[in-house]
């Protein structure tokens with residue numbers, strides 16, 4: 001069985017498979033990411049729309065929490081474990097600690113961030129997307145503006161293109177905007193608002209999800 005969800009506009013397909021290396025399912029309706037989970041081990045494989053594998057997917061992980069209907073679960077992608085917990089009616093995923101990556105040769109100011117997958121966060125206008133073309137295959141690229149703990153974001157996702165919402169990008173943007181005293185952020189994209197909280201250095205993500 002295939003299931004489709006909108007996680008603040010990020011279209012997530014979910015399927016179970018007991019194969020060691022499952023392929024993305026054939027589905028007539030488009031998805032941004034497939035999350036394929038092993039029902040016993042909760043090992044996950046995540047595929048982008050273009051068939052490339054992703055090292056993680058914040059919106060996909062919290063969607064899986066809702067799909068399985070469990071109050072608390074730990075899932076595995078590669079060698080990394082992710083805790084997903086239900087709190088106040090919503091699933092939150094612990095995306096772990098972000099770290100800065102070395103500067104890239106991109107000719108405009110930006111921050112490169114590792115959060116399991118790789119992000120570029122920049123405060124320049126998204127009109128400058130062509131300056132980031134060399135990074136399309138490796139990075140999710142987010143154009144942000146910030147006021148206090150509110151961040152507006154537009155993300156060009158690796159393996160997808162412009163997206164309505166990207167959970168790991170929201171968390172990477174919060175990491176870049178991190179200041180003493182700010183522990184929670186509202187990150188708005190055209191698909192909706194995601195919430196990011198920082199606890200003991202770990203970035204937690206939540207937001208709306210509905211089944212399609």
Ligand SMILES: N[C@@H](CCC[C@H](N)C(=O)O)C(=O)O
Pocket residue numbers: 010032033048053054055056057058059060117118140157158159160165166167168169
């Ligand atoms: N939409 C996702 C990110 C999916 C993976 C990304 N495109 C990549 O290849 O790194 C999210 O919600 O985090």
